Amino acid sequence: MLNDLRQTARQLLADKKVDVVIGYGQADPAGPAYPVFITRPEDTEQLVFNDRCYNNLTTFLTRKEIRAMGRAAVLVKGCDAKSVVVLAVESQIDRQSVVVIGMACNGVGQPSLAKCRTCDVHMPRHTDMVIGQAADHAIEAKDRYAELAEMMSKSASERLAYWGQELSRCVKCYACRQVCPMCYCERCVADKNQPQVIKTSATTMGNLAWQINRAFHLASRCVGCDECTRACPAGINLRLLNLMLAQATEEQFDYRPGMDKDAQPVLGCFSVKDKECFIK
Amino acid sequence: MSETQTKHDFEPKIVAYVCNWCTYLGADLAGTNRLEYPPNIRILRLPCTGRIDFNLIVKAYEMGADAVLVSGCHPGDCHYTSGNYHARRRWMLFRVLLEGIGFDMRRVHFTWISAAEAKKFQEVVIDITEQTRALGPYGDFRKLLEAPVC
Amino acid sequence: MSEVISARALRELIGGWLKAGIRVAGPRRVATDQVAYAWLDRPEDCLLGGYIHPHNSIKEFFFPRHESLYEYRIEGKKIALKNPEPLADERIVIGARPCDAAAMPILDHVFNWDFKDPFYNRRREQTTVVTLACREHDHECFCTSVGLGPDAERGSDVMLYELDGDMYEVRCVTDKGGNLMAGRTETSQLTGSVPPGPAKKFDLAYLRETIGSKFESPVWTEATLRCMACGACAYTCPTCHCFDIVDEGNARGGIRAKNWDACQFPMFTLHASGHNPRNTQPQRQRQRVMHKFSIYPDKFGDVLCTGCGNCTRHCSVHLGVQTVLEAAEKSWRNATV
Numbered sequence: 001m002l003n004d005l006r007q008t009a010r011q012l013l014a015d016k017k018v019d020v021v022i023g024y025g026q027a028d029p030a031g032p033a034y035p036v037f038i039t040r041p042e043d044t045e046q047l048v049f050n051d052r053c054y055n056n057l058t059t060f061l062t063r064k065e066i067r068a069m070g071r072a073a074v075l076v077k078g079c080d081a082k083s084v085v086v087l088a089v090e091s092q093i094d095r096q097s098v099v100v101i102g103m104a105c106n107g108v109g110q111p112s113l114a115k116c117r118t119c120d121v122h123m124p125r126h127t128d129m130v131i132g133q134a135a136d137h138a139i140e141a142k143d144r145y146a147e148l149a150e151m152m153s154k155s156a157s158e159r160l161a162y163w164g165q166e167l168s169r170c171v172k173c174y175a176c177r178q179v180c181p182m183c184y185c186e187r188c189v190a191d192k193n194q195p196q197v198i199k200t201s202a203t204t205m206g207n208l209a210w211q212i213n214r215a216f217h218l219a220s221r222c223v224g225c226d227e228c229t230r231a232c233p234a235g236i237n238l239r240l241l242n243l244m245l246a247q248a249t250e251e252q253f254d255y256r257p258g259m260d261k262d263a264q265p266v267l268g269c270f271s272v273k274d275k276e277c278f279i280k
Numbered sequence: 281m282s283e284t285q286t287k288h289d290f291e292p293k294i295v296a297y298v299c300n301w302c303t304y305l306g307a308d309l310a311g312t313n314r315l316e317y318p319p320n321i322r323i324l325r326l327p328c329t330g331r332i333d334f335n336l337i338v339k340a341y342e343m344g345a346d347a348v349l350v351s352g353c354h355p356g357d358c359h360y361t362s363g364n365y366h367a368r369r370r371w372m373l374f375r376v377l378l379e380g381i382g383f384d385m386r387r388v389h390f391t392w393i394s395a396a397e398a399k400k401f402q403e404v405v406i407d408i409t410e411q412t413r414a415l416g417p418y419g420d421f422r423k424l425l426e427a428p429v430c
Numbered sequence: 431m432s433e434v435i436s437a438r439a440l441r442e443l444i445g446g447w448l449k450a451g452i453r454v455a456g457p458r459r460v461a462t463d464q465v466a467y468a469w470l471d472r473p474e475d476c477l478l479g480g481y482i483h484p485h486n487s488i489k490e491f492f493f494p495r496h497e498s499l500y501e502y503r504i505e506g507k508k509i510a511l512k513n514p515e516p517l518a519d520e521r522i523v524i525g526a527r528p529c530d531a532a533a534m535p536i537l538d539h540v541f542n543w544d545f546k547d548p549f550y551n552r553r554r555e556q557t558t559v560v561t562l563a564c565r566e567h568d569h570e571c572f573c574t575s576v577g578l579g580p581d582a583e584r585g586s587d588v589m590l591y592e593l594d595g596d597m598y599e600v601r602c603v604t605d606k607g608g609n610l611m612a613g614r615t616e617t618s619q620l621t622g623s624v625p626p627g628p629a630k631k632f633d634l635a636y637l638r639e640t641i642g643s644k645f646e647s648p649v650w651t652e653a654t655l656r657c658m659a660c661g662a663c664a665y666t667c668p669t670c671h672c673f674d675i676v677d678e679g680n681a682r683g684g685i686r687a688k689n690w691d692a693c694q695f696p697m698f699t700l701h702a703s704g705h706n707p708r709n710t711q712p713q714r715q716r717q718r719v720m721h722k723f724s725i726y727p728d729k730f731g732d733v734l735c736t737g738c739g740n741c742t743r744h745c746s747v748h749l750g751v752q753t754v755l756e757a758a759e760k761s762w763r764n765a766t767v
Contacts, residue, residue, distance in 0.1 A: 027753075028569065030569065031569055031748060032748050033748075034656060034747045034748040034749065035656040035747055036656070037655055037656070054746075055746065055747060059658070060656075063711075064710070065655060065710050065711055065712070066655075148380070151380070152380065154382075155382075156379070156382045156383065156384055156385070156420075157382065157384075157420050158382065159380070159381060159382025160381065160382030160383065160420050160421070160424070161382070161420070161423075162382070163381050163382060164423065164424045164427060166461075168427055168429075169460060169466060171486070171495050171661075171665040171666075171690065172495070172661070172665075172689075172690075173660050173661035173662045173664070173665045173666075173692065174660050174661060174695070175658070175660035175661070175662040175744075175746060177660070178658040178659050178660035178746075179658050179660070179746050189335070191695075191697050196678075197333075197335045197339065198335065199678055200674065200676055200689050201429075201496040201676070201678060201687055201689050202429065202495045202496050202689065202690065203427065203429050203496050204424050204425075204427035204429075205342055205424055205425050205427070206496075208338075208381075208424060209335070209338050209339070209342060212334075212335075212338050212377065212378075212381065213334075213335055213338075215377055216334050216373070216374060216377055219373045219374070219377070220373065227746065230746060231658075231660070231662065231746035233485055233486075233662045233665065233666050233740075233744035234464070234466070234485060234486075235460070235461045235463065235464035235485060237461075240380075241377070241380070241381070244376055244377055244380035245373055245376060245377055247376075248372070248373050248376035249373065252372060252373075266369070266373075267366075267369060267370060267373070270362060270365035270366050270368070270369045271365075271369075272355065272356075272365065274365070274368055274369050274372065275372070276355070276368055278371070278372075278375060278390055279368065279371075279390040279391060279392060280389070280390070280391045280392075280404070343680075429494055429495060429496045429497075
C-alpha cells in the first residue's frame with residue numbers, strides 16, 4: 001500500500017500532472033503523523049500512511065500558501081473525501097484541477113477515534129483513485145448518533161450547565177475553525193468588528209456564542225471528520241454539537257454532507273413542503 | 281384594559297426580530313387600530329426573515345432578553361419571493377442546536393404574521409409576555425453570562 | 431536532613447487554605463483525559479502527581495485570558511469611568527510544573543520593563559507558587575534544552591518532591607514560600623530526587639548565536655508550511671503574553687478589556703489599509719520562534735521559552751518550538767559544513 005502511494009505520488013510529480021502532493025509524514029514512529037508538502041519526485045519517500053494519520057488534508061486546498069504552489073494532489077481518508085465533495089459543491093475548488101488520492105482506511109487512533117467506530121466510508125468515495133482495500137459495512141443511522149442519546153436524556157437546564165462548564169475552558173484559540181476544511185471564509189465573522197457580532201473575549205458567554213456560530217455555520221455542511229474535536233487544546237467535545245446538527249439534517253432532509261456529489265446542499269435550497277409545526 | 285392591569289414583580293424583556301414587509305406592518309396596524317399589547321416587547325425590524333441571522337437570536341439572550349420572537353411573512357407571501365422559505369429551513373435546524381445546547385425552548389418563538397394580522401400580533405405578544413412572565417427571568421442563562429474568568 | 435509532609439497532611443493543608451478563604455488553583459481532572467490548572471473547590475480534586483503537563487499553564491492566574499481594565503458609562507455627554515476593585519484575596523497555585531513556574535520571572539520582565547502593569551503585579555504579589563518536581567516526561571517535554579530541568583526552582587516559592595510512601599519533601603525557595611509552609615512540615619532523613627529530564631533536543635547556545643542571521647532562511651517555510659494558523663500554541667504556552675485591548679459594550683456603556691491575542695492569526699498584524707506585513711503563515715511562525723529565541727533574549731537575556739512542550743503537544747499538525755528548532759539546527763549546521 002505504502003509503495004503504491006509513493007509510486008503514485010512520484011509519477012504524478014514526474015509527469016508534471018501536479019506541482020505538490022499534500023500527504024502525511026512522520027519523523028517519529030511513536031509520534032503522530034503530520035502534513036507534508038512534496039514537490040520533488042525524489043522526496044516521495046517521506047510519505048507515510050498509517051493509523052496516526054489524523055489530519056484532514058483537504059483544509060490545505062483552500063489555503064493561500066498552498067494554492068500558490070500550483071496544482072495539488074491530496075491524500076484523503078474516507079471521511080476527508082467527503083469534504084472534497086462539499087468544497088467542490090460550494091465552488092471552493094475546481095474539482096478537475098485537483099487530484100484526489102483516496103486511501104483505504106481502517107480507522108485512526110489507538111484506540112480508534114469515535115468517528116471511526118461508526119464509519120461507513122472506509123473506502124473513500126468520489127476520488128480519482130483509491131489505494132488499498134478496506135471493508136465497508138453499513139451503519140444504522142441511529143448508531144451514528146448514539147453518543148447524543150445520553151446528553152439528550154438530561155434536562156435542558158442540565159445541558160446548558162454542561163456546555164457552560166465545558167466552554168468555560170475554551171480559550172478562543174480558534175483551532176476548531178482553523179483545522180476545519182469547511183471554514184474557508186476569507187475573513188471569519190468572529191474576526192469582524194463592525195459590528196462585533198461575537199465578542200472576542202473568552203468568557204463563557206463569548207465562547208458559547210462562538211461555538212453556536214461555528215456549529216451552525218457548519219450545519220448540513222460538516223462531514224464529521226472531527227478535526228475540531230481533536231485539535232481543541234481544552235478537550236471540549238465539539239463533536240457533540242456537530243452530531244446534533246448532522247442528525248437533524250439526516251432525519252429531516254435525508255441528507256448527509258459529502259456523500260452524494262449531486263445532491264443539493266440543504267441550506268442552499270428549500271422546499272415549500274418543509275415542516276413548520278414549530279411556527280405559529 | 282389599563283384599569284385591570286396589575287403590578288407584577290417581574291417584567292420580562294422580549295426581543296422581536298420582525299420582517300419589514302409583513303410583521304412590522306402588522307405591528308404598525310395594531311398601533312393605528314389602538315390595539316393594546318404589553319410594552320415588554322422590543323421590536324427590531326429587518327428587511328426579511330431571510331436576513332435574521334441566527335447570531336442575532338443568541339445576541340438577544342446575551343444582552344439580557346428573557347424570550348425572543350422571530351416573525352415574518354406567511355409562506356408564499358415573501359416580498360423577496362422565498363426569503364421566508366430559506367429562513368424556515370434554517371430555523372428547523374437552528375432549533376435543534378439550541379435545544380441540544382439546553383436553551384429553554386419555551387423562550388424562543390417563531391410566527392408568521394401578515395401586514396393585515398394586527399389582531400394576531402396583539403395576541404402573540406400578550407401570549408408570549410404572559411408565558412415568559414410565568415417562567416420568570418432566564419436565570420440559567422444569567423449564570424453563564426456572569427461566569428467568572430479566573 | 432529535610433522537611434517533609436505527608437500527602438494527607440498536604441491535602442488537609444489545602445483544605446485549610448480553602449476554608450480560610452484563600453483561592454487555591456491546582457491541576458485538576460476536567461474531562462476523562464484532560465488535566466487543567468483550575469481553581470479548586472475541594473482538596474481532593476487536586477492532583478498531586480500522575481500527570482505530565484496540564485493542557486494550560488499557570489499564566490492564566492496572573493494574566494487571565496480576559497480581564498476588565500475599567501468600566502465606562504455614557505450619560506448624555508458625560509462619560510463615567512470606574513476602576514475595578516483591586517484584587518484582595520490571597521492566592522496559591524499548587525502543583526505547578528517547574529516549566530510553568532519558571533515562566534513567571536520571564537513574564538515579570540514583560541509586564542514591568544516600561545509600563546508597570548498593576549493588574550499583573552498585584553496578582554504576582556498575592557500569589558504563592560508551589561511547584562511539584564517532575565518524575566516523568568513525554569516526547570514533547572524539552573526543559574533541559576532551554577537550561578531548565580525537572581527540578582528547576584526558578585519562579586517557585588516552594589518546591590515539592592514526591593517521595594515513596596505518599597510523602598513529599600518540601601523545599602522552601604523564597605520567604606513567601608517559607609511563611610506558607612512554616613510549621614506544617616516534619617523533619618526527616620529522606621530527600622527527594624528526580625530522574626534526569628528529557629534528552630536535549632537542540633543546542634541552545636548554537637541557535638542563539640545563529641538565529642539572528644537566519645531571517646531569510648528557507649527552513650522557516652520548510653518547517654512551518656503546515657501551520658494551521660490557530661492560537662493553540664500561544665494560548666497553552668506559559669510565556670506567550672500578547673494581548674489585545676477591546677471595548678465591549680453598547681451605546682450606554684461597557685468595559686475596556688484586555689484579551690489574549692496570538693501572533694499566528696493573520697489578523698494580528700493586518701493593517702487597516704489591507705496590507706499585512708506578515709502575510710504568510712511561515713512568516714508568522716518565524717516571528718513566534720524569533721521572538722522567543724532572538725528578540726526577547728536580546729532585550730532581557732533569557733529565552734522566552736521554558737520547554738514545557740505545550741505548543742507541540744496541543745498542535746493539530748505536530749508543530750511547535752521544538753520541532754521548528756530541531757529542523758532549523760539540522761538545516762543550518764548542514765549548510766555551514
